Amino acid sequence: MDVLTPRTLDEALRYRAEYPNALPIQGGTDVMVDLNFDRARPETVINLNAVRELRSWRRDNGAVWLGAALTYTEAMESELAALVPALAEASRTVGSRPIRNRGTLGGNLGTASPAGDALPPLLIEEAEVALASVDGERTLPLSEFLLGPKKNALATDELILGVRLTPSAQPQTFMKVGPRNAMVIAICSVALVADRERDELRAAFGSAGPVASLVTAPLGERDAFATAVASAASPIDDVRGTAAYRRHALDVLVNRAIDRCLV
């Protein structure tokens, strides 16, 4: 096994082209569990920690750019939290402080778990994912990037650069059901925005289908919206909860989220 530590994005993309079977690692909070338990034995690991281009966030012509290496701790800081509040709320529920210090948006997208907590807040703000290879960049909506449980549209020679979204600046929230307030993978989760500007409710659920997904309706349909979201989900029974419980919980969460956002 070999660890490559590129210093620039160009170098990282060249390694990615040269070693298509290499495993990128950023915060390591998903990758290291696999390495420690012998579930992954990549020949090559590409350590992205020194690639500055992936870090941090910036305002960009009315939009917000979130680098793939943005940590949950950074997403909770007040300036960014004011722009993408549901993402900040979701970030606070991730793991524990040390996990939030290391875990990143790019890693959450890379893992593409149906329970990834960054995904619903990004879906309601209609985020786009930017990918790059040595041949250039491409952008696709997050909903098209997420293909299935732990499956995404990343090609073997690509890296996730980050996501871009235009903050709706509308009331939004994130809620997650689990046995504790910390250190839990969601049994199910919901992000919701009540967008008066566009006369629209947008909700995205996590852990209640093969991928986190978006459901929308006009504001006028608020009374039926919780049921609509619950029926759009396709949850399964697993160790964390039953499908029936998840559907019920989604209904409850969406109603609470609407009450919180439409006052």
Add this chain to the structure above:
Amino acid sequence: MKVALTVNGEAREATIWPGESLLVMLRDRLGLPGSKNACEQGECGSCAVLLDGELVCSCLVLAAQAEGRAVVTVEGLAANGELHPVQRAFVEAGAVQCGFCTPGLVVAAADLLDSNATPTDDEIREALAGNLCRCTGYAKIIDAVKAAGTAAAGSP
């Protein structure tokens, strides 16, 4: 492969297997067994260290990612033969039973008090949510963190 880094203020170098964690490097290559290995999956916090001043689970950092960086382990908290205030408070409050979780809790509590010297119970619980203790029931741990904070803030 070789990794060069600063550990508890000292320049160190270790020869590692590229797939190993910072925790394994600290314990097995650098002779620092203070950081404990209990779960190797980020669930227990007993391996907590500071990486460039940031609280992390050392079991989830690839050792090679620590190249050129500064790590502080529980062994590095006591200065000039004096216990760190958090360590003293843990002893005085009886916040230690078997002691396995203690190094991680001490590092995490020191990190919390660094940014917030007088945390509330809720703030302590949130900050230490990733540290599991199977013995104490946490009440004395919270007492200890409060006492250490008050001591450091200079109040009686």
